[in-house]
Each structure stands twice: as C-alpha cells, then as structure tokens.
Amino acid sequence: MTYVVTENCIKCKHQDCVLVCPVDCFYEGPNMLVIDPDECIDCALCEPECPVEAIWSDDELPQEEIPFIEINEKGAEKYRDANIVDQQEPMAHKSPYNTAEAIKVVQID
Ligand code: SF4
Numbered sequence: 001m002t003y004v005v006t007e008n009c010i011k012c013k014h015q016d017c018v019l020v021c022p023v024d025c026f027y028e029g030p031n032m033l034v035i036d037p038d039e040c041i042d043c044a045l046c047e048p049e050c051p052v053e054a055i056w057s058d059d060e061l062p063q064e065e066i067p068f069i070e071i072n073e074k075g076a077e078k079y080r081d082a083n084i085v086d087q088q089e090p091m092a093h094k095s096p097y098n099t100a101e102a103i104k105v106v107q108i109d
C-alpha cells in the first residue's frame with residue numbers, strides 16, 4: 001500500500017502535504033507533485049492536509065485515478081533530484097496539463 005497524488009494536484013499544487021510527511025517522500029515534477037511508493041510509510045498524515053483532495057490511498061483510488069499509481073512511481077524515479085520538503089510558490093491555477101499530459105510527461109525520456 002502507498003499514498004498517491006492524483007489529478008487535482010495538477011491544477012493547484014498548494015504543497016501543504018510536504019510539510020507533514022515524516023519521511024520526505026514527495027518529489028516535484030513540472031506540473032504536480034508525486035509520492036515515492038517505496039519511501040511512503042502509509043502514515044496518512046498528508047491526506048487531510050491537501051485542500052483539493054488530491055491524495056488517496058492506492059487501495060481506495062477512484063477508477064479514473066488509477067493511472068496515477070504509475071505516474072507517481074515513474075515520476076518519483078524521474079524527478080529524483082527534485083525532492084521537496086518545504087512549501088514553495090504554488091503553480092498557477094488551471095494548469096494546461098491534464099491526466100493524459102501527466103502520463104506523457106513521466107513516460108517520455
Ligand atoms: S497539497 Fe500536495 S497533493 Fe495537494 S494539491 Fe497541493 S501539492 Fe498537490
């Protein structure tokens with residue numbers, strides 16, 4: 001089991017979540033944050049912190065958010081150098097990215 005960042009994060013990226021993670025397992029991509037599933041200890045602290053309900057346990061994910069399991073796995077590898085432990089400037093609301101774009105971003109290269 002792990003926690004997963006999903007589509008709502010693409011549009012806001014407030015980053016309240018990173019402040020509570022005891023193992024600092026959030027990584028920053030160009031359009032959203034991801035959680036490294038190997039580092040996440042399933043403490044659930046981040047889930048209520050997210051103001052847009054973007055964080056889910058992988059065993060409770062709505063069907064349409066299933067692709068984000070892979071996006072978080074691959075993104076955590078791809079953005080290895082972008083570990084995020086402090087809140088930063090949020091992205092502009094209504095980012096042009098959507099789920100398909102997020103999949104493309106983490107799978108290219
Ligand atoms: S709190 Fe974290 S998961 Fe939620 S939208 Fe902001 S950056 Fe994404």
Ligand code: SF4
Pocket residue numbers: 003020021022023024025026035039040041042043044045046047
């Ligand atoms: S569930 Fe806990 S360990 Fe996993 S990302 Fe959230 S705060 Fe970090």
